[in-house]
């Protein structure tokens with residue numbers, strides 16, 4: 001069975017992303033990533049009954065325990081992180097212990113954050129089971145949890161030791177969650193890879209039908225794209241901020257709608273549409289490019305308009321806590337046309353012009 005490997009090179013360190021079918025059932029393909037005697041698996045209440053046994057079968061020889069958090073964005077909280085700390089304490093986990101995140105982006109972000117904090121940092125391994133986690137959240141080391149005031153406001157940069165992508169786990173992923181993952185795939189084409197954007201336009205129907213070859217290619221290209229950007233700017237001091245395209249609006253939408261009401265990928269799809277419209281309004285890209293983006297997102301069955309009951313003023317209020325802001329100024333990723341983007345200070349008036 002073939003495995004695609006992508007390396008994330010960070011100066012003199014690196015880690016490997018392995019992408020393949022049925023990897024969970026082949027411990028020989030991932031056990032080398034797990035060090036120490038103690039292993040804590042963090043998963044959620046939907047993923048555990050589906051895939052935990054496959055993983056646990058490969059953990060013989062380790063002292064392991066499992067924390068199962070309730071599924072969904074509402075539970076990406078400090079309170080759930082405390083459950084992970086309690087389990088690490090119960091396991092007697094020392095500095096050479098490993099946390100394994102088995103699940104979507106919620107589990108990966110929360111478990112990674114717990115690993116970043118436990119004894120000031122222990123190893124963790126990402127085993128993503130949603131498309132979104134496979135193409136984005138499992139790679140790059142952004143970890144954290146939400147506060148009622150905003151998305152991912154508490155967190156740390158903490159790179160995984162390895163990322164194991166078993167694409168067979170997508171078989172059980174609901175259609176809405178799958179489509180949400182496609183939004184982040186579109187993001188890579190939009191910000192940095194015009195050829196990939198063109199490929200997505202050609203393959204949109206195959207992707208909606210989840211044709212395995214198209215899905216595998218989308219995952220591999222996305223991982224490579226993210227790995228390249230993170231290698232050049234691990235801590236978001238420059239170029240990495242482009243990975244936030246659509247997120248200034250998107251995070252505000254998720255927070256205002258109530259966590260889990262709009263999925264992260266859905267909010268990012270609407271956010272990319274708004275950012276593209278704002279960019280065209282500011283003369284940084286063309287309306288033709290915006291139409292191209294909206295048309296692709298629609299073909300991928302993603303939302304592109306703000307739900308009618310959401311207030312522009314409240315969205316702008318949430319944007320004041322965006323992590324890209326400096327000295328009280330809202331900074332957003334604007335689009336410079338297919339394959340190009342940049343970060344720009346935006347005024348309330350300009351934000352209102354696309355939101356109202």
Ligand SMILES: NC(=O)c1ccc[n+]([C@@H]2O[C@H](COP(=O)([O-])OP(=O)(O)OC[C@H]3O[C@@H](n4cnc5c(N)ncnc54)[C@H](O)[C@@H]3O)[C@@H](O)[C@H]2O)c1
Pocket residue numbers: 044045046047050071072073076103104105106107109129130131132133136137138139140141142143151152169170171172173174177180184264265
């Ligand atoms: N760290 C990063 O760089 C980064 C990047 C993008 C997104 N994120 C974060 O990721 C989160 C979104 O991740 P997500 O979309 O994976 O959401 P999620 O983790 O909530 O998973 C979505 C739903 O699918 C279920 N699920 C997971 N795998 C399944 C499977 N194989 N079969 C059936 N059901 C399955 C989960 O239980 C959950 O109900 C957000 O919190 C977002 O902020 C982080």
Ligand SMILES: O=C(O)C(=O)C[C@@H](O)[C@H](O)[C@H](O)COP(=O)(O)O
Pocket residue numbers: 136140142151152184236240241243244247323
């Ligand atoms: O990896 C990054 O960098 C990203 O911005 C990827 C985003 O898709 C992701 O949603 C990330 O969690 C957003 O980070 P934040 O710093 O805006 O909270």
Ligand SMILES: [Zn+2]
Pocket residue numbers: 136184247264268
């Ligand atoms: Zn995102």
